[in-house]
Amino acid sequence: MKLIHFSDTHLGYSEYHKIDPATGINQREQDFYDSWNRVIDDIIQLKPDMVLHAGDLFHTTRPGNRAIAIALEGIQKISDCHIPLVIISGNHSTPKIRATGSIFESIDLFPQVYAAYKSEYERFRINACDVHCVPHCSLVDELEQAFNQIKIESDASYNVFMAHGAWTGSRSYSMGEFNEQHLPNPELNLKLQFDYIALGHYHKYLEISDHIIYSGSTERTSYNEVGYSSGYVWVDLAKKTHEYRKIPSRSMVKLPAIDCADLTIKEINDSIEELATPDLEQSLVALELKNIRHDTFLRVDWREIDDMFNHVFHLEKTVTRIGKDNVELSSTTFQSLPVEFERYLDAIELKELDADRLKKLGLDYLQNEDVSE
Numbered sequence: 001m002k003l004i005h006f007s008d009t010h011l012g013y014s015e016y017h018k019i020d021p022a023t024g025i026n027q028r029e030q031d032f033y034d035s036w037n038r039v040i041d042d043i044i045q046l047k048p049d050m051v052l053h054a055g056d057l058f059h060t061t062r063p064g065n066r067a068i069a070i071a072l073e074g075i076q077k078i079s080d081c082h083i084p085l086v087i088i089s090g091n092h093s094t095p096k097i098r099a100t101g102s103i104f105e106s107i108d109l110f111p112q113v114y115a116a117y118k119s120e121y122e123r124f125r126i127n128a129c130d131v132h133c134v135p136h137c138s139l140v141d142e143l144e145q146a147f148n149q150i151k152i153e154s155d156a157s158y159n160v161f162m163a164h165g166a167w168t169g170s171r172s173y174s175m176g177e178f179n180e181q182h183l184p185n186p187e188l189n190l191k192l193q194f195d196y197i198a199l200g201h202y203h204k205y206l207e208i209s210d211h212i213i214y215s216g217s218t219e220r221t222s223y224n225e226v227g228y229s230s231g232y233v234w235v236d237l238a239k240k241t242h243e244y245r246k247i248p249s250r251s252m253v254k255l256p257a258i259d260c261a262d263l264t265i266k267e268i269n270d271s272i273e274e275l276a277t278p279d280l281e282q283s284l285v286a287l288e289l290k291n292i293r294h295d296t297f298l299r300v301d302w303r304e305i306d307d308m309f310n311h312v313f314h315l316e317k318t319v320t321r322i323g324k325d326n327v328e329l330s331s332t333t334f335q336s337l338p339v340e341f342e343r344y345l346d347a348i349e350l351k352e353l354d355a356d357r358l359k360k361l362g363l364d365y366l367q368n369e370d371v372s373e
Contacts, residue, residue, distance in 0.1 A: 007090075008055065009058075011071050012064055037070075051078060054163070055200035068103060084126045116134075117135050132150055162197075211240070216231060220250075252284040
């Protein structure tokens with residue numbers, strides 16, 4: 001039996017103010033849809049016996065109409081090929097209040113789709129393979145109860161365990177999110193044995209053991225994920241083998257930090273310009289300036305620095321300032337003016353003002369090259 005294991009597609013994720021010229025939607029949002037569709041295309045081509053999605057299909061518990069439409073279109077393609085899809089909810093896609101319902105109630109209506117999203121253990125028998133699912137549980141007691149209910153039936157040819165969270169053991173694979181759940185090892189704690197354990201939540205492909213695997217995400221949501229690849233896992237249960245397969249995604253680069261302690265403004269600019277190489281075209285780029293003196297910081301022309309990187313998709317700048325006696329004053333991460341302006345409007349209550357119109361006017365003004373004159 002062969003299966004594809006993927007996770008953390010985060011459909012609906014949106015960041016920065018750039019628009020995809022082909023679709024007219026936020027470019028980063030489109031990046032996540034493109035990655036999702038690449039995996040769907042591979043599924044259709046490879047025709048596995050089963051597909052596992054280990055959580056965080058959507059980026060929020062209440063995804064927008066476009067994210068839902070993209071997800072349902074992909075699931076429909078898998079269903080049309082008569083390929084069983086087992087999917088669990090992750091911490092990003094589990095409502096805090098159950099009375100509000102879940103998008104997975106609709107996904108569960110598809111033929112060949114098996115969805116676990118009710119904060120409880122569920123087992124699905126598919127072609128003599130039992131898939132044991134523990135979705136995100138809102139309460140610790142629910143998670144404990146879910147693990148205690150896991151039971152392996154003697155007539156199953158294969159047993160696969162799937163869960164979403166931070167696997168605990170010799171180390172914890174945490175994403176640092178306040179609502180993430182910590183997963184005990186059912187093989188160690190419950191004396192059970194599985195043919196494969198499919199994990200979601202940690203955004204990096206990782207082999208905890210020869211059969212306990214994080215597939216990683218299909219796109220990156222944070223600069224903390226610099227160096228992570230995007231992809232899925234191709235698993236052969238009969239041969240007890242697995243293979244990580246990368247998919248294309250937008251390049252994310254963290255540049256070497258520049259120590260500015262003894263540098264003039266010109267030397268800082270020259271050092272930055274050396275890093276703004278052509279190969280960063282359309283990449284997400286992180287620039288760090290360390291130990292910059294406060295008086296020097298006040299004289300930095302940030303627009304000039306942005307212009308050096310006008311060929312990248314987005315530049316995130318982190319600056320650590322120092323004062324007298326080399327005492328650190330603050331460490332600040334900030335974006336270009338349009339991004340900071342957009343985030344500011346999203347964070348405040350505008351009451352009777354037209355938020356969309358104000359955002360458009362402000363972005364048009366800030367992106368005008370003559371604005372500083």
